[in-house]
Amino acid sequence: MLFAGLRYFVGEAVTGLWRGRRSTVLSVVTIAAALFVLGIFLTVTANLDALVARWSEAAELSVYLRDDVSLAERAEVQRALRGDPLVREVQLVTRDEALARFRRDFPDLAPAVSNPQAHPFPASFEARLVSQASEGDALESLAARLRGMRGVSDVRYDRLWLQRLQSIAALVGWGGAVVGAVLALAAALTVTNVVRLALFSRRDEIQIMELVGAPLSFIKGPFVMEGILQGALGATLALGALALAISLARGRLAAAAAGLIDASSIVGLPAATHVLVVVGGMAVGCLGALLAARRLG
Amino acid sequence: MIEIEGLSKLYGRDVFALEDFSMHVGKGEFVFLTGPSGAGKSTLLRILLCQEAPTTGRVIVGGRDITRLKPREVQTYRRTVGFVFQDFKLIPGKTVFENVMFALRILGVPDVQQRRRTFQVLKWVGLQHRANAYPLELSGGEQQRVAIARALVNEPALVLADEPTGNLDPDLALEIMNLFREINSTGTTVLVATHDRELIRHVGHRAVTLDHGRLAIG
Ligand SMILES: Nc1ncnc2c1ncn2[C@@H]1O[C@H](COP(=O)(O)OP(=O)(O)OP(=O)(O)O)[C@@H](O)[C@H]1O
């Protein structure tokens, strides 16, 4: 009975959608637009998050050593770095290596450093951090501790910059949620109007159903199903457009920023989110239809 | 079957569509409702179908007062009443077969049984060959036969008809009336509103006459 009822609802809904195909297209496109914008925001947020994670991992903490640092002091600093859970890897860069790196990176300026003994490049420890290192105050207190150690002249890290990137990602996420919610509401209202139109154009049919004693669920079912199907169609359309947009963005980036950003590293939405978008679209459609049909009976 | 006591229906402030109207219809009876235009025939049938609530009075159908039913009870009640209107009230987007079967579908009758019974009533009204046609492809007489088939398909205890022959020529009208008589002969109570006196005389059953919402002859 339940299955037969469902089949009846879907059959009626498909017929109804086809009969009112103009308004069907309208609400499907509205839902698709809302979910597409939401999807774009989700994708941008996901990619920014991934970027932050990748850059956090590469982020180095540089501990510059005084020129008169003793071996014992240097070993102490190294121990402090090695023992910290934020630090993944520690490498010593001696004064000579620092000079060599400078000469390699800036060959034009190399002759300016005439005296290989009295050059201004200090020795340093370069630490690679774990990816979560830019969250919280732990990194800051590590830096403060290192600054207070003997033989250390300066401590530098990219934390502020990463934090800014992270808050931008969060902001984009929130903005997306707000814009998406507003658009979803607009989509639900469109569905409401479309279903209300369908209810109006089929009022005679509804009256007949009422007269033969049809249960309210029987009368409402097809209309609610129409809303749900509109939502599902809209969501599918939105996901298709999103996939297209992502592949276009990959192509663009590959051409414009070759070498800077790896275009293939742009990620789409995970499968679970796809399912969520479709379910969300159906929920929006269902809500809109229920809103339209609430006065029946 | 039907007991109506002191029934009044007031539209607006001073239009009495029915005024202190009483009548009894026995189980299995065939009764015509007649009277001039505006006498209140349609109003009475609408009240009997729970499409409208009376202003005062009692309407007992099958032992129950139908003026105080909850929405769910209205649904259950309507499933025991067949109705036929002048304008057929068929769903244009459904075939003849689907239109008739719909009244069974809502009862939760198994699919196979639904089809068998639908085919049976369509055959009875002589339209089995038009089962897959759409209502608008049929003549008025044929559409009314479909409506009658739908009214009958769930074997109601009571059939109400408002001007069922109003749109039909006299020969067809008689044919439709014969269908109602056949329905009646199986024990179903039939109430038909019409102002076709000729038809009433021809068919020859009890006729209740209304005038200005009051019982004139009954
Ligand atoms: N919805 C309504 N609002 C106001 N007045 C109404 C309404 N329905 C019916 N009436 C009035 O109630 C009276 C009875 O109407 P009703 O339709 O019951 O008459 P009838 O006997 O069926 O007439 P006819 O033979 O023309 O169909 C009429 O005066 C009509 O104008």
Ligand SMILES: [Mg+2]
């Ligand atoms: Mg009338």
